[in-house]
Amino acid sequence: MSADPRKPVLVIGLGRFGSAVAATLERMGHEVLGADADAEIVRDHKDALTQIVEADCTEIETLRRLGAAEFDTAIVAIGTNVEASLLAVLALVDLGLPNIWAKATSERHGRILERTGAQHVVFPEQKMGERVAHLVNERLLDFISFDGEFAIARLRAPEPIIGLPLVTSQCRKKFDVTVVGVKRTGEDFIHAVPDTIIMPEDELVVSGRIDRIEAFSALCA
Ligand code: ADP
Numbered sequence: 001m002s003a004d005p006r007k008p009v010l011v012i013g014l015g016r017f018g019s020a021v022a023a024t025l026e027r028m029g030h031e032v033l034g035a036d037a038d039a040e041i042v043r044d045h046k047d048a049l050t051q052i053v054e055a056d057c058t059e060i061e062t063l064r065r066l067g068a069a070e071f072d073t074a075i076v077a078i079g080t081n082v083e084a085s086l087l088a089v090l091a092l093v094d095l096g097l098p099n100i101w102a103k104a105t106s107e108r109h110g111r112i113l114e115r116t117g118a119q120h121v122v123f124p125e126q127k128m129g130e131r132v133a134h135l136v137n138e139r140l141l142d143f144i145s146f147d148g149e150f151a152i153a154r155l156r157a158p159e160p161i162i163g164l165p166l167v168t169s170q171c172r173k174k175f176d177v178t179v180v181g182v183k184r185t186g187e188d189f190i191h192a193v194p195d196t197i198i199m200p201e202d203e204l205v206v207s208g209r210i211d212r213i214e215a216f217s218a219l220c221a
Helices: 016-027 039-044 060-066 082-094 107-116 124-135 171-175 210-217
Strands: 009-012 032-036 051-054 073-076 099-103 120-122 140-146 150-156 177-183 189-191 203-209
Touching (some): 016 032, 171 210
Parallel strands (some): 009 032, 099 120
Antiparallel strands (some): 140 150, 177 189
16 A cells, blocks of 8 residues: 555654655655654754654554554654564554554564564665665666566666667667666656667666666666
8 A cells, every 4th residue: 555645654763764754755745743762863853844753652652642543654764773663563553554664674674574564664775785786887877676686777878779769779679678768968858769869978767687787788888
């Protein structure tokens, strides 16, 4: 179940990850209640979030008093303190929230979060580590993978397809990747169509298997 833009979201733990999630949700139009046990963190984020409370969210009674049971969606963004993360998820499960997201710092943490009842477990550090590994050789400008096999990446146009319309360069047949979008210098991305001619400074968004994308990007001059 995804979060409705008008529905409020409870964000527990306003460290680097939680505060970024909370601020983005507010920008997207969600009403956000942020909660953190640390008074200093709450003070630091007072101006960034519309609603923020200082509370130890491991106690079901505390969460009940905050009105947590009225939320459909909560995000438990406590990572370092695994016990607190699990207790907060357990309390939200006991309150009957149908849409609990939790951040895991390790595979084992993630497995226990799932067993505890979190419907969505995310691994931001692992995901970012994997992404950076694909970016360090500087051939890929951005990268997002799915199931460890398939990816969408942003890269500079490789030499063999420059000056040709996509229908002629036959990227899917020759390189096993699909060019999804094209960005000319100083312009926005546009959808790639068969007669889009690729220019030397173009950036592309391509999709395909990770090894195929890596091989395609290696063709850059
Ligand atoms: P990050 O790596 O995203 O900064 P951390 O795990 O270091 O994540 O930070 C998590 C945040 O969760 C901290 O601001 C911490 O004060 C808060 N936190 C930890 N325990 C609790 C709790 N029991 N209730 C509410 N917030 C908590």
